[in-house]
Amino acid sequence: MSVAAGACPEIVQAVTGAAGGQDLPYGADPFTAGARARFAEIFERDVDVLPVSTGSAANALSLAALTPPWGSVLCHRDSHINTDECGAPEFFTNGAKLVALPGDDARIDPDRLRAAATRKAGDVHSVQPSVLSITQATETGALYTPDEIRALAGIAKDAGLRVHMDGARFANAVTTLGCTPAELTWQAGVDVLSFGATKNGGMTADAIVVFDHALTPELSFRAKRAGQLTSKMRFQSAQLDAYLTDGLWLRNAAHANAMAARLGNGLKALPGADLLHAVEANILFCRLPRPVIDHLLAEGFAFYHDRWEPGVCRFVTSFSTTGHDVDTLLEAVRRLTT
Incomplete structure (x- = not known):
């Protein structure tokens, strides 16, 4: 993402x-x-x-x-x-x-x-x-x-x-x-x-x-x-x-923001996922266990991690992010943390 x-x-x-x-x-x-x-x-x-x-x-x-x-x-x-x-x-x-x-x-x-x-x-x-x-x-x-x-x-x-x-x-x-x-x-x-x-x-x-x-x-x-x-x-x-x-620029942004909110709400409900900031735009930071990060990367998910501190990941949504994209990531995190 x-x-x-x-x-x-x-x-x-x-x-x-x-x-x-x-x-x-x-x-x-x-x-x-x-x-x-x-x-x-x-x-x-x-x-x-x-x-x-x-x-x-x-x-x-x-x-x-x-x-x-x-x-x-x-x-x-x-x-x-x-x-x-x-x-x-x-x-x-x-x-x-x-x-x-x-x-x-x-x-x-x-x-x-x-x-x-x-x-x-x-x-x-x-x-x-x-x-x-x-x-x-x-x-x-x-x-x-x-x-x-x-x-x-x-x-x-x-x-x-x-x-x-x-x-x-x-x-x-x-x-x-x-x-x-x-x-x-x-x-x-x-x-x-x-x-x-x-x-x-x-x-x-x-x-x-x-x-x-x-x-x-x-x-x-x-x-x-x-x-x-x-x-x-x-x-x-x-x-x-x-x-x-x-209004194309605003529609694109509204969609990206909505997808970030969807992801943030989903992560907050999962054990082992610690959301670090309120989700106000299309960026969110989340702390995940190291094995979860490694498994997500191995499964083909792409995201920045460890640039800020160990275990901290940044997820960014866009105009082209779909609800299915978000739910697929959430399901993977759920499977790895429960």
């Missing part, structure tokens, strides 16, 4: 539709214009959109435009930018420092942020706090409410910091919280959003959504320099356009 899902049919069809004929390069095509209009619609305001090929590129380029080389990025210690991007944020920012903060369920503790946001400000011997980066949904699948985002962004803005959101699973958060995309981003103080599509039915497209237009020129140059300004951008844009059309 942690293997990479394929692309949903609507997005594959959109890519096929963009393949015929010829069009202008580098985003000057009608597919890119259409995608940008979709983004403006769902965020209820004019936004700038830069399609990119990966979420790592979206995060690293966004942070590079928000942080000087002598700056620091305040993030959770378990955040993707801190643990899973091989130094890409430091590389693209030309050396800015990631300052890892604690907090339950991979959510940043406001008091620790308040202290870090002004630490050694103005001291030429120290990196300068420059940007807050939060993840929605977090790496444990927990969610920030609009009020929680607003509170963290307020602390950051009071200290003169910008605010970035890693939204690799943004659709899953929107679906569960029942909030508008605007309420979870710019209305709460977010300046730049890394908007994920690949984890929710996309093929090769994520996006940087810019709410502060003053940042767009620098981001555009950085995207080109990083090899993210593609000549055939229409193939990325067609994916994003289809993703946002008729």
